[in-house]
Amino acid sequence: MSNRRILVFPSAAELGPALARLVSSRSRQACNSDRQRFTLGLSGGSLVSLLSQELLALPNLDSSAWVVAFCDERLVPFNDAESTYGLYKNQLLSKMNIPDSGILAIDPSLPVEQCAEDYARKLSMNFPGESVPVFDLLLLGMGPDGHTCSLFPDHPLLEETSKTVAAISNSPKPPPQRVTMTLPVVNAARCVAFVSTGGSKAPVLKQVLEGGEGPILPAARVAPSQGELLWLLDEPAAAYLTIQVEKPTSGTQL
Numbered sequence: 375m376s377n378r379r380i381l382v383f384p385s386a387a388e389l390g391p392a393l394a395r396l397v398s399s400r401s402r403q404a405c406n407s408d409r410q411r412f413t414l415g416l417s418g419g420s421l422v423s424l425l426s427q428e429l430l431a432l433p434n435l436d437s438s439a440w441v442v443a444f445c446d447e448r449l450v451p452f453n454d455a456e457s458t459y460g461l462y463k464n465q466l467l468s469k470m471n472i473p474d475s476g477i478l479a480i481d482p483s484l485p486v487e488q489c490a491e492d493y494a495r496k497l498s499m500n501f502p503g504e505s506v507p508v509f510d511l512l513l514l515g516m517g518p519d520g521h522t523c524s525l526f527p528d529h530p531l532l533e534e535t536s537k538t539v540a541a542i543s544n545s546p547k548p549p550p551q552r553v554t555m556t557l558p559v560v561n562a563a564r565c566v567a568f569v570s571t572g573g574s575k576a577p578v579l580k581q582v583l584e585g586g587e588g589p590i591l592p593a594a595r596v597a598p599s600q601g602e603l604l605w606l607l608d609e610p611a612a613a614y615l616t617i618q619v620e621k622p623t624s625g626t627q628l
């Protein structure tokens with residue numbers, strides 16, 4: 375896996391600024407390319423506060439040409455504490471200069487299957503000419519069970535090949551109803567970066583990154599076909615790894 379890099383920071387406090395530099399550098403690259411815009415997919419969970427805090431600390435971050443979508447979303451009203459969009463709206467998006475038309479959120483008033491179809495339509499309209507949307511950067515998290523987006527171990531959605539967005543009604547992690555990007559979208563991205571911190575992730579990270587006897591977990595199925603794959607970890611999360619990792623310094627290119 376030559377396009378995979380595993381970067382281990384002493385703590386989340388050191389990882390955070392590097393994550394912000396990654397977003398900012400990929401934004402610059404994309405906005406300066408023929409595409410003239412930066413397409414970013416966000417995940418929920420522990421990423422929300424870390425990313426929000428670090429991006430807002432960057433001086434002069436121009437997000438006027440950003441298109442932001444959500445790698446997965448929980449089917450709850452936006453004012454529910456479980457709404458990923460709601461959390462980002464309060465903590466980050468309301469403080470940036472992204473045009474409203476550049477924020478692609480689900481319609482939580484719809485039944486879950488229709489909500490997934492509606493969200494797939496929104497993605498498709500914003501990626502004209504692409505049968506599978508190709509994002510510049512997808513930021514992913516991973517649960518202690520190895521799930522990423524709302525793709526859970528042993529779930530049939532892992533085998534989805536025709537839809538870009540799928541509905542799930544029986545998520546083992548509450549809330550049960552969610553919509554999620556599928557693996558074809560994740561693996562089409564130009565860059566996918568996982569962010570994983572804390573000792574509770576150490577056992578599953580070993581299984582995902584080093585393999586072994588167990589089943590192939592959802593996060594281990596993320597392997598962008600043309601793009602790069604970055605794992606940004608802190609030392610507690612990386613504690614059980616025996617493979618070679620990078621220990622970044624302030625000069626490390628991301």
Ligand SMILES: O=C1O[C@H](COP(=O)(O)O)[C@@H](O)[C@H](O)[C@H]1O
Pocket residue numbers: 417418419420421446447448514515516517518521522523524547
């Ligand atoms: O439920 C979810 O969990 C994953 C992992 O979250 P974390 O709090 O363990 O980092 C997250 O990436 C996903 O977006 C979310 O819906």
